Amino acid sequence: MNTSLRWRRAGRRGPAVTATSESAGQPEGADGLVLRAAGVTTGYGRRPVVRDVSVDVGAGQCLVIVGPNGAGKTTLLRAIAGLLPLREGQIVLQGQDVTKARPRVRTDAGMTFVPDRDIVFGSMTVLENLRIALDAAGRRFTAEAADQVFDLFPILRQRVKQPAGTLSGGQRRMLAIARAMIVRPALMVLDEPSAGLSVAIQLDVAQRLRQLHDSGIATLIAEQNLQFASSVGQAALLLDRGLVRWRGQAAELLTAPAVEEAIIGRGIRPGADREQARNPEASHGS
């Protein structure tokens, strides 16, 4: 689907890059999935933080993982990105088993990861930040590649010479997403892309993310902000205390009772107090 919009990888060296550029027409695994994580159990120390979680993302799909603080969202994403070893389970990326692979193998297979904080190299300029992503992947940095991400994030074009540490929070987030984009990934994994952003900037970032998966890039997002999650995602999953509690469509996130209970809390529905003030008799009995 939509292969004309998929950016072709201009491989310079390394067998994995060449393999991806050859398979640009049909990048998914045999089951049509870009990412298949099955029965993932992982954690720090003795206690598992994430237990038996399975996640599938197809090309051009966007899956959001929602959950309260400490639910294991970041842990799950770090395990998928290869920064944390799995205890059980399997991770298949573009049909390639990367369960035990180093992060480098995963980036070569087309995954990029944007962590939730410390997302840019502060003392480097915006342009250097973009350039190093291609350097790290062992590919050449061209003005065309930079131009393509600047078309998506025009604000960065005006700030190319500025040290990334002096950017605002929203601009940093955009730079981090742009840096992940410039390697032309098949799968982008983003941890809390809305964190610390004002509502206006959130809307902007959400629109860019929708453009990403419209162009055929699979995205996996961990998010705490339900509004943001429902506006960006297609499929959604609720993670609570390391377990999958609910699966559905992102559009249902704002109304699903299980999500409301896990994230907002039992009996503290927003507006409940106002409802009660307006209509004291109705809520008196309950």
Added chain:
Amino acid sequence: MLTQGNQINLIILAILTCSMAMPLRAGLLSLAPIGMANIGGYGAALLLLHTSLGPVVAVLAAMTGGAVLSAFLSFPLARMRGLYTSIGTLAFLVIVTDLATSASITGGSLGLIEIPFYNMVGIGLLVLGCAVAILYWLDHSTFGRRIDLVGHDEDLARSLGVSITATRVVSQVIAGALAGFAGAAYVMSFYIMTPGIFDFYFAVQIVAFLFLGGAAYWLGPLIGSLLLGGLSVWLTNLGYWSDVISGGVMVLIIIVYPEGIGGLLRNRLRYRGWATRQFRRGRFPLPSAPAAAMSASTASGGEDQS
């Protein structure tokens, strides 16, 4: 003018500062190169005293020994993080000097004496040139930028697919070879090798040079070591006051410019590279570019009319 002893002294200081700059770029304040200078110094001295292999073999053996030992050392170090890695390298330095003090083959605390003399100034300058060239390469190559990534943020670098271990091992092996040479050059110039020469205090001195010069720019270590090393040579007649004065200069520069002299230079020169050329070609217009483009178009319009 500098005596030959002072010349080789400065060259050795500069080589060691450059060698310590390489792991530092990968986020590793490592004192291991000073340990490698001990290994190189004792290795070369023992070869020259007890065998007839000659100076070339001694120098090469010192460099190889430094590099190989650095490679072995870098794997346990890769399992440590931040400050703990520095303490690990400090432990290595203490172990090396303690072994040299207690072993009989190294002559104990009196060290080795009557080591044959060779003029090392020429070859020393050559190796220093190589060290600076390597730093220049790190500043201008893909591999160097990977090393910088690791130095900036390990987790972020890993998530971009950079191998922490690989970059650190390479930087430490190069540093080890250079430090091994520095040790060999020392014993072949000054007839003597004792455990007190490349000890912890010496390491602190090199760290001071490194911070003064700044590791972020390829010329930084050279500038720092020549400036502060030269100052201390120049002030030698003042005895203890020379340390006070050079320490004061160092503190002053670090307060005024924490990134060191090299950082200052780098920020001045930063945009003289690829990005600036792209700017000049108008690939990435600055915010003021529309005005420039307008004036350009009116200029060309004027030409059309004429």
